[in-house]
Amino acid sequence: MFEFLNEAESIKIIVTVGSMALFFVGLFGLLTQKHLIKIFMSIAIMEVSLFLLFIGLTFNKDFTAPILGDGHTAFVAMNDPIPHAMILTAIVIGMAVLALGVSFTIEYYKLTGKTKIDEMTEMRH
Amino acid sequence: MSIKRNLPTSVMSGFALSAVFVLTLLNILLQNIPAQINTAGYELLKLNADDGVANAVTTVVVYFRGFDTLGEIAVLFIASLGIGHMLHLSDKCDLKEHSNFMLYTASKLLFPIITLFGVYVMVYGHLSPGGGFQGGVIIASGMLLLLISHKEFEVPHSLIVTLETLAGVSYVLIGLIALVVLDVFLGNFLPHDVSEMGLLLSGGVIPIIYIIVGIKVGSEMSSIVQNLIKRDANV
Numbered sequence: 495m496f497e498f499l500n501e502a503e504s505i506k507i508i509v510t511v512g513s514m515a516l517f518f519v520g521l522f523g524l525l526t527q528k529h530l531i532k533i534f535m536s537i538a539i540m541e542v543s544l545f546l547l548f549i550g551l552t553f554n555k556d557f558t559a560p561i562l563g564d565g566h567t568a569f570v571a572m573n574d575p576i577p578h579a580m581i582l583t584a585i586v587i588g589m590a591v592l593a594l595g596v597s598f599t600i601e602y603y604k605l606t607g608k609t610k611i612d613e614m615t616e617m618r619h
Numbered sequence: 620m621s622i623k624r625n626l627p628t629s630v631m632s633g634f635a636l637s638a639v640f641v642l643t644l645l646n647i648l649l650q651n652i653p654a655q656i657n658t659a660g661y662e663l664l665k666l667n668a669d670d671g672v673a674n675a676v677t678t679v680v681v682y683f684r685g686f687d688t689l690g691e692i693a694v695l696f697i698a699s700l701g702i703g704h705m706l707h708l709s710d711k712c713d714l715k716e717h718s719n720f721m722l723y724t725a726s727k728l729l730f731p732i733i734t735l736f737g738v739y740v741m742v743y744g745h746l747s748p749g750g751g752f753q754g755g756v757i758i759a760s761g762m763l764l765l766l767i768s769h770k771e772f773e774v775p776h777s778l779i780v781t782l783e784t785l786a787g788v789s790y791v792l793i794g795l796i797a798l799v800v801l802d803v804f805l806g807n808f809l810p811h812d813v814s815e816m817g818l819l820l821s822g823g824v825i826p827i828i829y830i831i832v833g834i835k836v837g838s839e840m841s842s843i844v845q846n847l848i849k850r851d852a853n854v
Contacts, residue, residue, distance in 0.1 A: 586694075
């Protein structure tokens with residue numbers, strides 16, 4: 495009954511809809527939340543949705559991982575390695591930016607005792 | 620009184636974002652963008668058969684995009700430097716007390732195994748899924764386990780600085796040696812025979828660079844985790 499879900503087109507549409515939904519969940523949090531840690535969490539959710547979109551759109555269910563071994567002796571019928579490498583880069587950079595942002599938040603809380611963006615009035619005068 | 624006054628901001632942005640979401644989806648799906656994705660990597664896989672290692676992702680990260688990886692670990696280094704600078708200035712304090720007995724005992728047992736697994740993932744990065752980034756993060760997670768279970772444990776600062784500096788310098792040095800020998804920055808100047816593909820000692824300079832990346836990522840992650848935890852007890 496659900497065989498159509500196994501087709502390549504359906505997989506790509508599901509991946510697109512799901513990852514874009516996750517992206518907009520993150521964007522909603524980014525726009526509505528006031529707490530700094532929650533804002534950074536929303537940015538992390540948006541990042542993860544883009545990782546899913548990149549990997550999912552180039553995923554081919556008939557191909558294997560681009561690694562020799564386990565009986566594979568030639569680089570044929572393998573998935574594209576470029577999105578994997580790009581996303582590996584993006585994960586590391588995203589982690590670094592997230593850790594830096596969280597440490598900014600910790601330091602700001604330590605200095606002023608505030609955690610919300612609408613209480614940030616230090617630069618107004 | 621307008622509608623805007625009556626509704627909270629979250630509801631307003633929820634409606635607006637839902638509209639944008641539907642429009643984006645219609646745009647992507649009606650233009651059938653998923654079917655138009657044309658992967659360039661299949662050409663690259665053919666190149667990889669002549670000039671690479673068994674794990675094609677490793678070849679892309681370390682060899683074809685080696686210069687980008689150098690920039691990437693520079694970004695990681697700057698982030699680690701910023702966190703260390705910001706959180707290191709004030710007095711550090713240890714955790715208030717030891718963690719519970721189960722975690723305290725199990726961490727002593729688990730730490731060597733986690734470190735061994737991280738080294739395995741790092742060294743076999745050119746043959747199997749994994750590599751320097753993943754192995755470095757696994758080693759840093761072992762450090763995290765020790766940091767939350769032993770209240771006085773501290774990763775030696777001098778060790779972190781030494782490893783980080785040595786790894787960064789040797790990455791650039793390998794690139795410069797290749798520039799002298801082959802006229803290509805980060806070229807593969809060590810012997811890398813295609814018939815040896817799949818052996819542990821194969822791929823010339825690629826596994827060496829990935830181990831260097833692993834050492835650098837492991838030490839930087841450990842220092843980030845340590846700075847956040849030691850400071851967290853103080854707040």
